[in-house]
Structures are given as structure tokens and as C-alpha cells.
Amino acid sequence: MTGPGEMSGVLGVDSGGSGLRAVLALKVGQEGRGTAPLESGEPVRTGARGIDAGHLVEQLVPMARQLMADAGIATLRAVTVGAAGYTSLGDSLRADLPSALARELGVRNLALAADGVTAYVGALGQRPGAVVAAGTGLIAIGTDLTSWRKADGWGHLLGDNGSGAWIGRAGLDAALRAHDGRSGGSAPLLARGEAMFGPAGTWPGQLYPRTDRPAMLASFAPEVAACADGDPVAADILAEAARHIADAARAVCPAGGEVSGEVQVALTGGLFKMGAPLLVPLRAALTDRLPYARQVAAGGDPLAGAVRIAVDLAEDRLTLPREEDMLYVIGEPPAPEAHAPKSPAP
Amino acid sequence: MTGPGEMSGVLGVDSGGSGLRAVLALKVGQEGRGTAPLESGEPVRTGARGIDAGHLVEQLVPMARQLMADAGIATLRAVTVGAAGYTSLGDSLRADLPSALARELGVRNLALAADGVTAYVGALGQRPGAVVAAGTGLIAIGTDLTSWRKADGWGHLLGDNGSGAWIGRAGLDAALRAHDGRSGGSAPLLARGEAMFGPAGTWPGQLYPRTDRPAMLASFAPEVAACADGDPVAADILAEAARHIADAARAVCPAGGEVSGEVQVALTGGLFKMGAPLLVPLRAALTDRLPYARQVAAGGDPLAGAVRIAVDLAEDRLTLPREEDMLYVIGEPPAPEAHAPKSPAP
Numbered sequence: 001m002t003g004p005g006e007m008s009g010v011l012g013v014d015s016g017g018s019g020l021r022a023v024l025a026l027k028v029g030q031e032g033r034g035t036a037p038l039e040s041g042e043p044v045r046t047g048a049r050g051i052d053a054g055h056l057v058e059q060l061v062p063m064a065r066q067l068m069a070d071a072g073i074a075t076l077r078a079v080t081v082g083a084a085g086y087t088s089l090g091d092s093l094r095a096d097l098p099s100a101l102a103r104e105l106g107v108r109n110l111a112l113a114a115d116g117v118t119a120y121v122g123a124l125g126q127r128p129g130a131v132v133a134a135g136t137g138l139i140a141i142g143t144d145l146t147s148w149r150k151a152d153g154w155g156h157l158l159g160d161n162g163s164g165a166w167i168g169r170a171g172l173d174a175a176l177r178a179h180d181g182r183s184g185g186s187a188p189l190l191a192r193g194e195a196m197f198g199p200a201g202t203w204p205g206q207l208y209p210r211t212d213r214p215a216m217l218a219s220f221a222p223e224v225a226a227c228a229d230g231d232p233v234a235a236d237i238l239a240e241a242a243r244h245i246a247d248a249a250r251a252v253c254p255a256g257g258e259v260s261g262e263v264q265v266a267l268t269g270g271l272f273k274m275g276a277p278l279l280v281p282l283r284a285a286l287t288d289r290l291p292y293a294r295q296v297a298a299g300g301d302p303l304a305g306a307v308r309i310a311v312d313l314a315e316d317r318l319t320l321p322r323e324e325d326m327l328y329v330i331g332e333p334p335a336p337e338a339h340a341p342k343s344p345a346p
Numbered sequence: 347m348t349g350p351g352e353m354s355g356v357l358g359v360d361s362g363g364s365g366l367r368a369v370l371a372l373k374v375g376q377e378g379r380g381t382a383p384l385e386s387g388e389p390v391r392t393g394a395r396g397i398d399a400g401h402l403v404e405q406l407v408p409m410a411r412q413l414m415a416d417a418g419i420a421t422l423r424a425v426t427v428g429a430a431g432y433t434s435l436g437d438s439l440r441a442d443l444p445s446a447l448a449r450e451l452g453v454r455n456l457a458l459a460a461d462g463v464t465a466y467v468g469a470l471g472q473r474p475g476a477v478v479a480a481g482t483g484l485i486a487i488g489t490d491l492t493s494w495r496k497a498d499g500w501g502h503l504l505g506d507n508g509s510g511a512w513i514g515r516a517g518l519d520a521a522l523r524a525h526d527g528r529s530g531g532s533a534p535l536l537a538r539g540e541a542m543f544g545p546a547g548t549w550p551g552q553l554y555p556r557t558d559r560p561a562m563l564a565s566f567a568p569e570v571a572a573c574a575d576g577d578p579v580a581a582d583i584l585a586e587a588a589r590h591i592a593d594a595a596r597a598v599c600p601a602g603g604e605v606s607g608e609v610q611v612a613l614t615g616g617l618f619k620m621g622a623p624l625l626v627p628l629r630a631a632l633t634d635r636l637p638y639a640r641q642v643a644a645g646g647d648p649l650a651g652a653v654r655i656a657v658d659l660a661e662d663r664l665t666l667p668r669e670e671d672m673l674y675v676i677g678e679p680p681a682p683e684a685h686a687p688k689s690p691a692p
Contacts, residue, residue: 090552159522177593204501247529248526332540
């Protein structure tokens, strides 16, 4: 047993487009209560072998050691790494992370998860339901606690319907229709687009050379929301986005009779900060498509979900479905004694 | 006057994504009858100053000299260069091409045109109306013979609605809806997509790293057409494309009362080789939106349009609207005597 004077904790990690974020939960059981997150500020590289496990370890180990030192913790009872791209690019993480984190940090219990899974758990915990995570992109994740389901998340050219990039693109399309005199145009969106990006004729030259085209498209989404009150074209774009989002949620949500107890649906991510212009039609679309699912506020963000998985793993109460490309767990059953970290390899 | 034994001709040039094409029309007046086109196979570079005039000259001069030598022609009475990107990137062509082609080829009469203008003239000649030019992208060009109008042509993220990239993207979106169990999905399109690109899960990894994403999207458009007979989702995509195309045509087409005589509308470009699945709903949409415009077959392609402009320029009967960023003409009135080419600069 961990002695009363010996502090242990769990580590939650979120690897995304803006880098690694890591947080330490000091006392198992106090979910989401932890240290202030540390951020690496540098996205983990992706190479021919997928997500670069070495680059992740290189960033994570010093962050973890600093969090442990600051909190006076000697032992990590469990670690969860949630990573964007894990489902299709996670092979190297499964191959290399367990041994590297055991060697460097003495980690015995490790969970690797798709960022959609950490988003789900952050929002709903270990309950059945559906979560839509949306910002520039969009993915829906659901579970009946037997398996994971996902929908969309295909990126800005193949899907991500209803996402920030999708809404922004639809708004710019409507602006350019007005510019050209085609039907379906919106003069208010054209005015906002020109205020934001300059004359319409310059937009292609600004957009196409960029590598972050989806982000530039998504940057226009709040302008669509700002026009929705008086402009029927903008309002229609948000209503269509709401239908797409609810469609994705329905595709992954277990049916009411499939699980015991209540099915919940939650929304998480920056897109939903857009407020009423999106949320009002979205709540209606969810009620229409998922009448049996209770709409609840997300409990926490994906980093909180990573911590939650680590806590449940440490306490041996992780009941979520384990699938290699969604939630992969390497670990021993909780040991009767605390694990002392091995010394780093010489 | 050009003596009876002295051959002269005009040169038409089309600069596009697959390089330069040039054709010589041997006898002024025989529109579109000329030599077999020569092709450079190398797209003209675009740099910070726009389309690289030096690179264009470097490719064009030897092609022109070869065409002239093969045909036994000493004098070019006029040249037209139609270029993709001319409207926004044509400054350097206007600045540098007139002197370079005068020096190298003795050209006195030169027209520079947007590829949409050469497409228009190739399709309809010097008549009022509207032309939609579409392949991977899509643009509509119209004129009342007083000014040029254009609609769409904004590229695959901002518009090109109804284009090959647009149809292909909509088809892949419907395929992935079926994959996910979202509404609006098409199992036939999913089957064709997986036959073409492999398992759906691999599509994002194939598409997003490419630099020719629009071409990859457009490569799926014929599969949508092939499904349209039995699959209502595919048929709806083509019907929506038809509405977009007709919208663009209507936006640029002069009203029936605006011009004297008949208004014509024509379609040109690779998209329309798709045949009945697109053309049947498109003809209906054009009849609906432009009931006063006669739908005619395109007379020729953009290269034929470049030749036609050069012929009309040489004969001093070019009545099309002259606008710097659409159709720019540098020339003298036809001289009483043929121009002898100057020797190349030493």
C-alpha cells in the first residue's frame, strides 16, 4: 500500500494540434482536481511510422518530472495519453510508449486513447451516450459500454460537416454568391468577409497558399454566427450545421433500449462557444433525432478525460470498452505495494 | 498588302495547368483551321510578380518559330495568349509580353486574355451570351458585348460549385455518411470509393498530403455519374451541381432585352463529357433559369477561341469588350504592308 506519507498520483496527457498538455491528479479519486496543466507548445511530429513516439516521450518526460517534483510525488500510479490522430497513426505509440514510460517514469499502468475517447470521457465519464467534439474539425464518439462508435472526423474536404471550417466555408461561399450575383448569396456575409479579409478578389490568393486552410475557413465561423440574427442565409447555414452535428451524434448514440439506464449526449470543444445562434437549432435537432437521450453539459475537457481514465485505471474500475485503435490499456492489476520507479537506464 | 505568294498567319496560345498549347491559323478567315497544336507540356511558372512572362516567352518562341517554319510562314499578323490566372496574375504579361514578342517574333498585334474569355470566344464567338467552362474547377463568363461578367471560379474551397471537384467531394461525403451510418449516405458510392481508393479509413491519409487535392476529388466525379441511374443520392448530387452551374450562367448572362438579337448559352470543358447524368438535369436547370437564352453547342475550345480573337484582331473586326484584366489588346491598326519580323536581339 502507498503509505500515508507517500504521495502518489496519476498523469493525464492530451496531445493535439497545439502541443502536449499534461496534468497531475494528486490524490486518486479527486477527478479533475489536479495541478495546473503544463503545456509543451510544440505539436508532436507525425512521420512515416505515424505519431512520433520518441518526440512525444522527449517532450513528456521532463514535463512529468517537473509536475511530480512540484507536487512532491514519487510514484505515478497510471498515465493516460490521449492523442489526435491516434486511431490511424497510433501504431508507434503502442509499440514504443509502454517501455519508454516504464523506463523513464516507472509507469506500469498506461492507457493510450484517441482524442475522441478522452473527449468522450471528459464530457460524460463512464456512461453510455454520445459526445460531439468540435472546433475547426468535428467528430462524434459514442458507446454502449461494449464498443466504441465514431462518425465523421474525416477532415475539411471529406466531412467534418457542421464544424468551424464547414460553417466558415459555407459563409464565404454565400458571401461570394452575393459578390457574383448568384442565388443564395448574403450581402451581410460579403460585407463581413471583406472587412475581415479585404476585397473578395484577394481571398483565393490568401487562402490557397496556406497550409492551415481549415483554420482560416474556421476563423470566419463566428462572423456567420454574428449575422444569423438578421440574415436568413447565415441562419440557414447554422441550422444545416446543427442538422449535420445531430446526424453525427445519432449515428454513434446507443438506442434507448440498448443500454440500462439513461443515455446522455453532450457537446465539447471550441465550436460550441459560438452560443445561441448554433446551440438553439442544435438543441432542437438533437431533440428531434435523439429524443430518448438527455442533453447534458460536458463535465470536462479531453485533458480531464485523460485524467479520469488514469484514475479509473489506477483504481481498477475502468469499465470502458478496450479497442486497440480507440482505448488501449497496458498494465498490471493494482499491486499490493506501490511501484517504485526504476532508475533511468544508464 | 501581303503579296499572293507571301504566307502570313495568326497564332493562338492557351496557357493552362498542363502547359502551353499553340496553334497557327494559316489563312486569316479560316477560323479554327490551322496547324496541329504544339504543346510545351510544362506549365508556365507563377511567382511573386504573377505569371512569369519570361518563362512563357522562353517556351512560346521556339514553338512559334517551329510552327511558322513548318507552315512556311514569315509573318504573324496577330497573336492571342489566353492564360489561366490572367485576371489576378496577369500584370507581368501586360508589362513584358508586348516588347518580348515584338522583338522575338515581330508581333505587332497582341491580345492577352483570361482563359475564361478564350473559352467564351471559342464557344460562342463574338455573340452575346454566357459560357460555363468547367473541369476540375468552374467559371461562368458572359458578355452583352459592352462588358465582361464572371461568376464563381473561386477554387475548390470557396466555390467552383458544380465543378468536378465539387461533385467528387459531394460523392465522397455521401460515401462516408454511409460508412458512418449518418443520414444522406450512399452505399453504392461507398462501394465505388473503396474500389477506387481502398478502405474508407485510408482516404484522409491519401488525400490531405497531396498538393493536387482538387484533382483527386474530381477524379471521383465520373463515379457519381455512373451511380446516378440507380442511386437517388448520386442523382441528387448531380441535380444540385446542375442548379449551381445554371445559377452561375444566369449571373453572367445578359437579359434578353439587354442586347439586340439572340442570347446564347454554351458549356465547354471536360466536365461536360460526363454526359446525360449531368447534362439532362443541367439542360432543365438552364431552361428554368435562362428561358430566353438558346442553348447551343460550344463551337470550339479555348485554343480555338484564342485563334478566333487573333483572326478578328488581324482583320480589325474585334468588337469584344476590352478590359485590362479580361481582354487586353496591344496593336496597331492593320498596316498597309506586312510586317517583317525584326531579327532577334544579338
